[in-house]
Structure formats: C-alpha cells, structure tokens
Amino acid sequence: MTMYTILRNAFLLALSTLAILSCATASSGNQAGGFDPGQPTVLITGSNRGIGLALTRHYAGAGWNVIATARNPVKADELNALAAGDPTVIVEQLDVTDLERINGLADAYQGVPVDVLINNAAVLGDLGGQFYGSLDYDQFQWTMAVNVFGPMAMAEAFEPHVAASKQKKILTLTSGLGSLTLMSKMQGMTYYRISKAGVNMGMRAIRANLIKDGIIVALIAPGMVQTQLLADSGYTGKALTPDESAAGMAGIIAGLTLDDSGKPTNVDGKTIPW
Numbered sequence: 001m002t003m004y005t006i007l008r009n010a011f012l013l014a015l016s017t018l019a020i021l022s023c024a025t026a027s028s029g030n031q032a033g034g035f036d037p038g039q040p041t042v043l044i045t046g047s048n049r050g051i052g053l054a055l056t057r058h059y060a061g062a063g064w065n066v067i068a069t070a071r072n073p074v075k076a077d078e079l080n081a082l083a084a085g086d087p088t089v090i091v092e093q094l095d096v097t098d099l100e101r102i103n104g105l106a107d108a109y110q111g112v113p114v115d116v117l118i119n120n121a122a123v124l125g126d127l128g129g130q131f132y133g134s135l136d137y138d139q140f141q142w143t144m145a146v147n148v149f150g151p152m153a154m155a156e157a158f159e160p161h162v163a164a165s166k167q168k169k170i171l172t173l174t175s176g177l178g179s180l181t182l183m184s185k186m187q188g189m190t191y192y193r194i195s196k197a198g199v200n201m202g203m204r205a206i207r208a209n210l211i212k213d214g215i216i217v218a219l220i221a222p223g224m225v226q227t228q229l230l231a232d233s234g235y236t237g238k239a240l241t242p243d244e245s246a247a248g249m250a251g252i253i254a255g256l257t258l259d260d261s262g263k264p265t266n267v268d269g270k271t272i273p274w
C-alpha cells in the first residue's frame with residue numbers, strides 16, 4: 001500500500017466518522033417516510049423533557065406522526081427511547097434561536113403537512129438577574145431570543161407546512177405570568193414575564209395575518225406543572241404532572257376553531273386576561 005493510499009484511506013475514514021457523528025447529533029431531516037399518511041402530524045419544540053416530552057408521548061400514544069425536536073438529541077435519552085419503539089416519532093435537532101437550522105428543517109420537511117405546530121420550548125432565566133435595578137441584559141436578550149423570537153421564527157418557517165395540513169394550528173405555550181392584568185403588582189421574573197407578554201402579542205400579530213388562510217393561531221397555558229422550570233422558579237405548591245397537563249392541552253387544541261378569541265387559554269379551559 002502506497003503512502004498516498006494510506007493517507008487517502010485515513011481521510012475517508014475521518015470523513016465517514018464525521019458523517020456518522022453529525023447524524024447522531026443532528027439528523028438532516030425529512031425522515032417523514034416512516035410517517036403514517038392517514039394520521040395528523042405535530043411538530044413540537046423542546047421535546048426532550050418536561051411538558052414537551054409529555055406532549056410527544058401524548059400525541060405518539062394517540063397515533064399521530066410526531067416531529068420531536070430537541071436542541072441536544074444525543075442527550076435526549078427518554079425521547080430517543082420513545083422514538084426507537086415508534087417509527088412515527090422522528091427526533092430532529094433544533095435550537096429555536098438558530099434561524100439557519102429552523103429554515104433548514106422547514107426546507108427538509110417541504111411538502112410534509114404539519115397539522116399542529118407547538119412552540120413549547122422556553123427558558124425561565126436565572127432569577128437573580130431579573131430584578132429591576134440589577135437586570136442582567138445578556139440573560140434578558142437570551143430569554144427573549146428563546147421565548148419570543150424562536151416561536152415567531154418557527155411560525156414563519158413552518159407556515160406553508162401548516163397551511164397544507166387539515167387542522168392548520170399554530171400553538172404557543174404561554175403563562176399567566178405574561179398577563180398584564182394578573183401580574184400588575186408582581187416583582188421579579190421580569191424578563192420571563194416580559195417574554196410571555198411579548199410572545200402573546202407576537203402570536204396575536206401572526207393570527208391577524210393568517211386567519212384569512214384558515215390557520216388557527218392560539219396561546220395556551222399549561223397550568224403549574226411539575227418540571228425543571230417550575231422547580232427553578234421556587235414554586236412548591238400544587239402542580240399537575242406533565243402528562244396531565246399535556247392531555248388537558250391536547251383536548252383544548254383538538255377543540256380550537258377559527259372563531260375562538262385568540263386570547264390565552266389556561267389548561268383548565270379558562271381564558272387568561274391579557
């Protein structure tokens with residue numbers, strides 16, 4: 001074997017190793033070939049844990065095709081185990097602050113109808129930097145990027161997929177903490193609250209654009225739910241399990257119509273005032 005062949009083989013080996021590694025960390029998308037064409041499809045952000053994982057479990061259990069996205073799929077053990085046993089659950093890498101990846105994923109799924117897009121992923125941010133007087137603006141910007149810009153970019157990128165579907169629904173998870181009415185005297189969690197108020201307005205704006213196309217744009221609050229986010233908030237009161245919240249929200253999502261007000265709906269069915 002010549003030196004050239006040895007070097008060439010080493011180069012090819014390195015290339016194929018890289019290819020395998022990149023498949024493991026980020027599938028390039030459209031694996032929808034495994035989908036059941038007779039069933040609706042949901043795309044969920046932040047599917048690896050918390051409410052996103054419970055929504056994935058719920059829809060997979062109901063027979064839906066699920067595009068389950070996670071920013072770090074290699075570490076998404078529970079999600080990967082679920083997908084391993086169900087060909088209609090496809091795991092895709094997606095950080096909702098990565099516009100290039102959002103658009104790349106939308107391109108990869110071009111022609112695949114998405115009945116329900118669920119913007120679930122969000123961050124609470126470090127509580128210490130959220131008090132007026134000592135606001136941490138880097139964290140503020142990051143929270144806005146994940147919680148507001150991410151859902152807006154997802155809606156823009158996947159609008160054609162939703163428009164091509166039967167159910168035509170874009171859902172964003174919000175919180176009572178984003179209500180100007182309910183939170184008029186609250187201090188702390190400042191930029192989390194601003195981000196949820198902001199995403200409410202963002203979805204309101206998108207709704208005004210898309211209603212003529214028959215696309216339902218809705219806001220839903222999951223209730224107090226036992227997740228890492230709730231634990232990090234310091235709340236220790238009564239809370240739903242992620243599965244209870246996911247089932248409740250799926251019921252509300254199923255009943256959404258174009259005639260709904262578009263105001264945030266809590267998981268118990270009550271309207272949250274703006």
Ligand SMILES: NC(=O)c1ccc[n+]([C@@H]2O[C@H](COP(=O)([O-])OP(=O)(O)OC[C@H]3O[C@@H](n4cnc5c(N)ncnc54)[C@H](OP(=O)(O)O)[C@@H]3O)[C@@H](O)[C@H]2O)c1
Pocket residue numbers: 045046047048049050051052070071072094095096097119120121122123146173174175176221222223224225226227228229230
């Ligand atoms: N839990 C509650 O009581 C409660 C109440 C009201 C509203 N909510 C809302 O419900 C939704 C889900 O919250 P949760 O309680 O399930 O929170 P969680 O347990 O903290 O999970 C958050 C999810 O978002 C993902 N995420 C964070 N940044 C991301 C990014 N840049 N790109 C993609 N994914 C990202 C996380 O992925 P990593 O694992 O990679 O970090 C994780 O999958 C959020 O919108 C939250 O605001 C929750």
